[in-house]
Amino acid sequence: MDLRIGHLYPDLMSIYGDRGNVLALTQRAKWRGIDVETRSFTAGETWDPDWADVYFFGGGQDQGQDIVGADLAGPNGDALKRSIDGGAAVFSVCGGYQLLGHEYVPEVGDPIPGLGVLDVTTRAGKVRFVGNLLAETDDGKTLIGFENHSGYTYLGPKAKPLGRVIAGHGNNEQDKTEGAVQGKLIGCYLHGSALPKNPWLADQLITWGLARRHGAVELTPLDDTEEYAAQSQAAEVAKTRT
């Protein structure tokens, strides 16, 4: 069995250690004897929409988002939509999350159109949210990461929150939601990188990715003692956030 990871715009959208998400997906698959190949998909290249099983789309600066938004408005956006329609999963963080939505309206400059595959809209707010972010899913799973964004994201009816904020801000300053889930698309504000300290989420993405070409797969459990110890430690720090 093999897993194909598409890293979206790694040269433009990979800040605050976000590349670690690709490393976590890779290692957790390899620990289970699954072969892994990662390919970069970035601006100006011609993308193969039928290759990747799961994509990672990281965070970036506003100017990087301008370039990526323009690229997604062309053939590469069509290719990514076709790939998602074909069953590929996407994990996105911050700027990548914002660009999977309908648009990102920065504090200065024109609105940046998003791909529109995730029913969210983002507008720059007055306060930049920076710090440890702790949230919990509906079924009680912990989400921990580090947020650094001035974009405030609001969910439409087709998207569901990834979690409820316990400490920090998450999507915006009002509804205490963090991230969004829609089909096999996940967006969030968890930099850090997120997946090493949220192993359950990494395994969910690997399972979704493998299902595209291999059908339903039950991953063998790993010893995540250290991962959850790191999660608990970071969660305690987040709870002290004023």
Ligand code: GLN
């Ligand atoms: N420029 C966007 C914001 O500040 C995204 C930043 C990021 O990806 N960390 O909201």
